[in-house]
Amino acid sequence: MLDRAVIDALFPADLPEPEHWEQRYPARALPDGAKVTRFGPSPTGFVHIGGIYVATIDRDIATHSGGSYLVRVEDTDQSREVEGALAQFARAFDYFDLHPDEADDQGDYGPYHQSARETIYLTYVRELLRAGKAYLCFATKDELADISARQQAVKLPTGYYGSWAIWRDATPEDVAAKLAEGTPYVVRFRAPDDAVGQRTSFVDAIRGELEHEANRNDTVILKSSDTSPRLPTYHFAHAVDDHLMRVNLVIRGEEWISSVPLHQQLFTALDFEPVTYAHIAPLMKQIPGGKRKLSKRKDPEAGVDFYIEAGYPSAAILYYLRGLANGRLAEVPLTDALATPIDLAQCGVAGPLVDLVKLEDISADHIATLSGxxxxxxxxxxxxxxxxxxxxxxxxxxxxxxxxxxxxxxxxxxxxxxxxxxxxxxxxxFFFSQLFTPLTGAADERLAAVGLTPTVASAFAQDFVASYQQLATQPEWFDQIRQLTVKHGFAPSPKEFKKNPDAYPGSLREASQLVRVALTGSTRSPDLHAITQALGEDEVLRRLRVL
Known part of the structure; x- marks a missing residue:
């Protein structure tokens, strides 16, 4: 074990002791049962809709329990940071109104960017080194690759552990020699000696009691000494941050379940009170023959900007996501569902399917309830x-x-x-003249679907314009078309026209479709009379006169 003086010399002379941070970030004064949750986006790519899913649950549980919901940007991997990612976070939080109680400069437990918390992490790394619960490792990339190859050759689990951890039990003299040479090093956590082959259990707030193989690896907790700033790995940073920010419930994806044994070891080594974990099943996509995780690389709908750019109302998306979290919420009206607390115990362990068709139905229903x-x-x-x-x-x-x-x-x-x-x-x-392209005449290709010859279409339209009245009631207005069909020898009904198409130029259906296409450019539209009332008489006549 290294001498304390050697360890302390590796760190700034004015580095605070742990007591400083414990006093700086005291226990929160919250009611019993209050949950402090956090969402930790990483600026290494776009915001996944699954992130909004988790953040929704985070904020809901914190709010309804009288706790606090914070956003902590996990930017320790600065080499992979994507330009514009932080702006996308802000855009997503604004769109979905998922503003945290604490973030950036808002809150007493910041900084809320891990890259700004270097001094805090160094304090606790030093503490583990002093206690012999961490050590300096000078292993090179080639040495690590060789260790992995030899483990694979004898069919052992790969990793840096036990006798394979070549710097785990190095002498102080060997360490001092490397330091004197200026050799870069990382700091590794010393896994418990009895971890190999052991199993550990914990209680998940969603899945109940889980058992997993204990962590055997001496995980890197502080990155290489030749980098600046000296930032920790995620595993270590999250343990320190969750403790000092007094987070007591961590909601995250199920892919982190295998990391819980390591996280338990870190909390124990640091003498921190463990947090409760709740591992959410991932959002899934239906594919031929089954389903798979919604993928950032493969699925446009995985990205939050997909929904923002398409203009899905945020309330509809939040309602849909809440229904995925708790199926009972999908069975109640949107307003009620948004106000009803999410229950972690009712979150399933099978990944829910993201169905855009279902979302569009929900969105259409919601929009239909809004005022003009x-x-x-x-x-x-x-x-x-x-x-x-x-x-x-x-x-x-x-x-x-x-x-x-x-x-x-x-x-x-x-x-x-x-x-x-x-x-x-x-x-x-089509309601707006600036956006609508009028027909170019009775031979316009858009009229082909109507089934009238250009000569018949032109004659009917001209007659309609000549006698047109902007009548207020639908029956009276539509009777104008009906009367003209008689005048122009149209069949009295589509059925009659179908029986003997050569005897008539068309039927009432073709006549009304002619007017519809002239006014809207399409054979499908809302009620024709309602359209004319919205457009006004002048615009109606302008569009019909081109035929």
């Missing part, structure tokens, strides 16, 4: 970022937009063709 003004404001806010032309049109034509949005939104069965804000242009764009 709420839809207008939400679309404008989305378009201001993702569709500048639409944003300008909406700003110029607010009253028309509100009339358009109001079409078929009343009653017990409101239209639900708006599933996300990016659908607005396709569903409502």
């Amino acid at each position: 003004e709420e839809v207008y404001d939400a679309v404008r806010a989305w378009a201001a970022v993702y569709d500048q032309e639409l944003s300008s049109v909406l700003a110029e034509s607010r009253e028309l937009a509100l009339r358009a949005i109001a079409v078929e939104r009343g009653g017990d069965n409101p239209r639900k063709d708006l599933r996300k804000w990016s659908d607005f242009r396709a569903a409502y764009g």
Whole structure:
């Protein structure tokens, strides 16, 4: 074991003792049962929708228990940091209104970026070295590769442990010689001597009692001495941070279950009170023959920006995610589900499927409950970022937009063709002259689906324009089309036309579709009379006159 003076010389002379940090970050004054949770995003890539899933649960449990929810950026792996990742975190938190109680400069337990906590970590690394619970390791990459190859040759678990840990029991003289040479080193945690072949158990807040092989590896806890700043690995940093930030419930993905034995050892070695872990099943995707984890590399819908850029209402996504966490919440109305606490005990251990079709149904149902003004404001806010032309049109034509949005939104069965804000242009764009391309004449290819010859279509449209009245009631308005079909020799019904198509130029169906395509550019649209009321007489006639 190294002399204390040798150990202390490796660290800044003014490095505080652990008591300093214990006083700086005292136990929180919280009610019994209050949970302090944390979400730890890493700026090494985009925000996964699974991160929002976990953060939703984090905040919900902290809030409903009277505790605190904090965001701690885990940026110790600075070599892999992706430019713009932190801005994406902020964008995601804003969009989903998942603002933490503590983060950045807000809160008494910061800094909330691990890269700014170097001094804190060094204090506790030094403490483990002083206690002989950690040691300096000068093993090179080649030596580590050789150890791994020899272990594989004799079919032993690979790793740096026991007699394979060549610096675990090095003499103080050998260590001093390496230090004198200026050889770079890492600091490794000394796993308990009896860990090899042992098993350990712990109680998971979701899965109950779990048993796992004890950690045998002497894990690196402080990265190489030739780097600056001297940052720890995640395993060590999270133990120190969760203790000093007084986190008592860690909700994270199930891929971390295998790390719990190491984390238990670190908490014990540091004389910290262990936290409770809750390991969430990952979000899954249906594929032919089964399902797999939703993948950052393979699935666009894994990224949070996919949902933001498409304009899914955040309330609909949060409702959907809460239903994945607790199935009972998917069976109650959105407002109730968002207000009902999530229960960890009701979180399943099988990964729930992310079904975009189901999400779009939920989103359409939610949008159908919003007022016209709420839809207008939400679309404008989305378009201001993702569709500048639409944003300008909406700003110029607010009253028309509100009339358009109001079409078929009343009653017990409101239209639900708006599933996300990016659908607005396709569903409502024809209402706006700036976005609508009028027909070029009776031979326009969009009229091909109607089934009328250009000559018949032109004659009917011209007659319709000549006698057109902007009538207030649907039956009276539609009777104008009905009367003209008689005048132009159309079949009295689609059934009659189908029986003898050569005897008629068309039927009432073809006539109404002609008007529909002229006004909307499509054979599918909301109620024609409602459209004319929103467009106004002048615009209706302008679109019909081109035929």
